[in-house]
Amino acid sequence: MLEEIRIRGLGVIDDAALALAAGLTVVSGETGAGKTMIVQGLGLLAGGRADYGLVRPGVERAFVEGRLVIPVDSAVAKRVRDVGGDLDDDPGGAVLVVGRTLTSEGRSRAQVAGRSVPASLLAEIAEDLIAVHGQSEAQRLLRPSTQRAALDRFAGAAVAEPLARYAVVYAELNRTARALAEVTERSREREQEAELLRIGLAEVERVEPAPGEDVALAAELTKLEHAETLVRSARTAHAALLSDPASGSDDPGAVDLVSVARRVIAGDSDLDADLADLGARLTEVGMLLADVAADLASYAESIDADPERLADTQDRKAALTGLTRAHGTDIDGVLAWADQAGRRLLELDGAGESAEILTARRDELTAELAGLAVTVSEARSAAAARFGESVAAELAGLAMPRARVEAVVAQRDDPAGLPVGDRRVAFGPAGVDDVELRLIPHPGAPARPVQKGASGGELSRVMLAIEVVLAADDAGSTMVFDEVDAGVGGRAAVEIGRRLARLARTHQVICITHLPQVAAFADRHLVVHKADDGSVTRSGVITLDDAGRVRELSRMLAGQEESTLARGHAEELLAAAAADKAQP
Template sequence: MLIHLHVKNLALIEEAEVDFGPGLNILTGETGAGKSILLGSMQLILGSKMSKEMIREKSSHALVELLFQIENPQVERKLAEMDISVEDGQVLLSRKIMEGRSVNKINGQTCTVSQMKEAAGLLLDIHGQHEHQSLLYPQRQLEILDAYGKEQIEPSKRKVQEAYQEYCHIRKELASMDMDESQRNRELSLLEFQLEEIEKAQLVPGEDEELEQRYRKMNNSRKIVEALQTVYLCTGYEETGCVGELLGKALQEISQVSSYDEELSQMEKSLLDIDGLLNDFNRELSSYLDSLVFEEEEFYQTEQRLDFINSLKAKYGKTLEKITSFEEEQRKKLEKLRKYQENIQELREKLEKSQNKLEKVSHDLSAIRKQYGQKLSEEIRNSLKDLNFLEVDFAIDFRRGKTYSANGFDEIEYEISTNPGEPRKPFGKVVSGGELSRIMLAIKTILADRDEIDTLIFDEIDTGISGRTAQKVSEKMAIIGRRHQVLCITHLPQIAAMADRHFEIRKLADQSETTTQIYALDKEASVRELARMLGGAQITGRVIENAREMKELARQQKNTRLK
């Protein structure tokens, strides 16, 4: 049950707080007072989007908080499955809206919009002004039936969805293999050519890197030889002024004096080490220079092999590993094509089995839907009689669609006759807007009872009705209020008179700003508000007495006939 609403900086609402109670909570007010804003604040908790223009002028954010008292063990269990703990029997949902983003919290813990929406969906259900129009669409009608019988329909639908996915996958695979003889021969020729080219290459892992290194060495060999010959001469012993010659002279000189001082002896040893290292370097350099001698033919072959491997990379993969993977994939494709007829036949058999399975589970789903369709039709008929459809005939027409879908093969349409002797017809051909809103009220009530949703919110459910019908709707709302908490925005005094708690939404304006406030009405204030709804601009004493009598009659009805 929704026990507290807090709204801040949302459109005309600067800040408003209201405590709701059990039973029928009625919200009334002049047109344009801000009733739709209040409802919109609750819809934000259900995940609806909001434009930045809805944030109150000169405010950085808007805030909506809903506090629920959880009294249903089933709801508490489902919340626990979502890792939402019920603290002292309560759950707080809040959404802070800023420009371009929002911060959502459940019991103070940050959550996503989808998590907020899922949790709120267990706690309240909102019927907007134009939602009843969706009843004209067969797809929405099917969704309602599936929601009504979800205990058995949902598991059956999952089986259909799995079977349909398998069926579509096989059919897609079969379609991808569908080709004529000439196309298949072209594909075979291409695959055979590609595989033969890769096989003849006899690629060796790491070969490309080794070839590139060798090619760079060969291609730059002249430059390398010239540079290294200069290095050899500079570090050798044969040329005047080279390092080796100078090092030899240095050794000769230091050896003549090293015996005089231990420190000089150590320096001589270091110089001998340097001379040894230089000798080693020269030998390695000489050996490397000898290895740079190669034949022109060897360079040509290396270049050709490298070009060939690079051409394979351009066609089949950027690395040798990718070329190998491509080869394996093409080999599998070739094997499939060579066994084309076998594979086609095998897939056709698999598709037939898959279709038979899909047919069976779709048939099972349809049978369950028809069972629940009869029950739902009976409940809707009974509920509509309570809403002043005196001679109503309602049924759900089932037809088999031309194709399968993830929903099975059922196509349904709600049909109704509101006059004796007239045949049932689809909603769009026979019902008015007011009748549609009453039908949706009946359906919402039935679904809420099955889903165990505690709080139902109706926004102007009275659209297009008046007189005796309005009275019947008010009685129905009072009956629903016995089993659920109901919040109802209305313009009809017949419905407002049935309120267990009555709230007025009022727009206040001065020279600087306009704000919307919500006020809880006591008995006398409720009578005055009813008088306003009855009398319009001029509220006379007689109108006041009429309102008081309407309120008293509603009280008597609730305590006797509607109890």
């Protein structure tokens, strides 16, 4: 229960506090006195959207604080403790203080039990504590999506449980459909890429290059192309080292000359050790020159000037060059490309398999979603009949005894929709159903959408009836009604007051009203007055005693507090309301 609300710097309210109580609290006052700001403040405490334009001109921030008493062992109390909030002790339970601050610069801050929290957490905590039913909320209830949500709330777990699973499957189906569309759209590009890779890999496979083969082949080709030159050089060098009588030349070679020098030294080497060392070195040089001469002879013999081998080598080099031009700077680069291309080709070939997998998964999810949609739709249809009966019962108590409200659950055909039975129907995150509330004001009248088939007064009563039906499971919470009686008067106004008073037996009800017939049913009546400077201060919110209530109802009836006729009528209204409330 909300015990007190304090508002500072919000609209016309400078600094005001409202002491609230159980039962029905009515707030009245002249037009523009600030009653709407009270509703706005309550909406902020409930985690509603922040309107920074409400910050009072000339002040830096607006502040709203509420003091609630909640059961010590309630789920709300546990949630507050979970976020580290402090709850004070109270004879009636635990005291929870919540607040909301708005700055003129456009910043918002929420507080729960002494801790700063996101506004979303404040909304979560306040959801089961405060429900604000204003004219804007009533207008939102006219939207098809809101009407569907209202029916779902009335239906409870019968809709909530399959709808929760439906939402999960719906999200997964969307992801799968997007992935499949992407795979399908890129299939041609993948096929083209795969075909180019296959051609390239087939060429590499045909040539079968070996690592480093291009380097080795280049060296061999150079040797084959200059075979005669290489043979001539080797033989000339051989002749310079070692004389060959077969060549027709008697000139000694380097080996012969070194041998002569060695023999000369050897003859006198026993005369001096140093000379003997030089002789030994000449022996080594002679042996080395002889080995080189032999290697030159072998090299000259090994050179192959075969034209066929030269042609084959040139052809092989051309094939390798073609690969390097297409796929790399050298053969090692070509082999690296082939390895990467093979892996990429496996990925591309697997993409076709992915499309098949995604298609199968899409079909599986579609079938599951269709089954869940049917379950949700059937639960909605079953709840719709009960919902209409409950609203009609409320309307009977609001001076519309012959009116009925129908909740019509229907689907729209869509060729690209969800297959349900032998139809394809439009679907979305909330299922396949369109829900429309229709009013039958009296027997024989056609059923029309409530926004088209109801007058202003009837619409207010229909909205109140729906809100009361939806609140049936929220016993103990605080319900705020902002001029829900707009557009009605006379007997209908009395019935609205009576219904609010009965609702206040199980709820704390706060009603902003301009109708004396409604105000007469209040358990506590607050009146808002503006000061001379146009602001509402703490002294501007007054809790009326019995005499004050008579004066205020007189003003609401006739605009004159001291009118004898109006005072008599006000006293009659209060007496009638008291008698009605005394009935069980």
